[in-house]
Amino acid sequence: MPTAKLRTYHTIRKAILSGMFPPGSHLREEELSELCNTSRTPVRQAIRRLADEGLVTIAANKRSYVADVDETHAEEIFDLLAFLESYLAGLAATRITPEKLTELQSILDLQKHLIATHPEDDQRFLELNIQFHRLIHQAGGSPILLEIASRVENFTQSLYLKHGRATENAGSVDQHEQLFNALASGDRTRSELLMRLHVESVRKECREIWLDLNGGRD
Numbered sequence: 001m002p003t004a005k006l007r008t009y010h011t012i013r014k015a016i017l018s019g020m021f022p023p024g025s026h027l028r029e030e031e032l033s034e035l036c037n038t039s040r041t042p043v044r045q046a047i048r049r050l051a052d053e054g055l056v057t058i059a060a061n062k063r064s065y066v067a068d069v070d071e072t073h074a075e076e077i078f079d080l081l082a083f084l085e086s087y088l089a090g091l092a093a094t095r096i097t098p099e100k101l102t103e104l105q106s107i108l109d110l111q112k113h114l115i116a117t118h119p120e121d122d123q124r125f126l127e128l129n130i131q132f133h134r135l136i137h138q139a140g141g142s143p144i145l146l147e148i149a150s151r152v153e154n155f156t157q158s159l160y161l162k163h164g165r166a167t168e169n170a171g172s173v174d175q176h177e178q179l180f181n182a183l184a185s186g187d188r189t190r191s192e193l194l195m196r197l198h199v200e201s202v203r204k205e206c207r208e209i210w211l212d213l214n215g216g217r218d
Contacts (some may be wrong), residue, residue: 008042009049011035013044016055016161021130023068023162027056052156067193069162071210077155078203083132083197084149089179091140093188100139101131102182107132108180111173126157132176134209136183136195159206160208163213167205 012032015021032043047064050056057065069077096104096130111128114121130153137149175198182190 004038004052005042008036008038012043012046013050013055016050017157018025019161021066023066023158025066027066036162052147053153054151055158066161067158069158074135074159074206074210075203076083077152078199078206080152082199084145084152085199086137086196087147088137088140088145089183090188090192091142092136092192093143093183093186095141096139096183100135101180104135104169104183105137106130107135108173108176111169111176113120115170115173119169122160125161125169125172126166129156129172132175136179139183152180156202163206163209165209165213167202167209171201172198 011025012035015035022099029040029047030041031041032047033040036043036046045055047058051058051064055067061063092100107128113126114125114128118124133210134149134153135147137153139185140146156167175194179191179194179198182194
């Protein structure tokens, strides 16, 4: 991707993840062009890429909005993740290379260090979390499933933007470490099980956050 396009993409993505444009916000091309100091063409290309990644929604009238998440949508995505990610983890256990394991260990180490030094930095943790899961998706070795996974891999960040609160990071790292060990040992069944338990653990925490934000309603 040429430099101008890449810069525009990163600028808009950072603005969304920083909360400059909250969930549901209309992304106006002229405003984004001024923000990025560029023409509308790179802006349109960046919006299409962000839509592919699930951070932006393009409506039927071609207007673009920061992706919003309601409870029904969240449950549907978690259903998809529970199946898709556990299946990819199983594939990864049989296909992961030593190089990918090394990359995975590096990200896990960064997560541990972040928890120890800056436990409040939820945004950075979410970025590392996406990298960790993406590497497992890649290690699964299925281009079709990888493309599907890429459309929902930013889901946790969308939830964070919606809630203003993250799930429990330290517990997530513990689960990542167990999953890493299963992958390193080539245990397909255990890798699938641990990934499914991980997804369901995050789902449970998100339900609790949603319930709390809605005043503990039934």
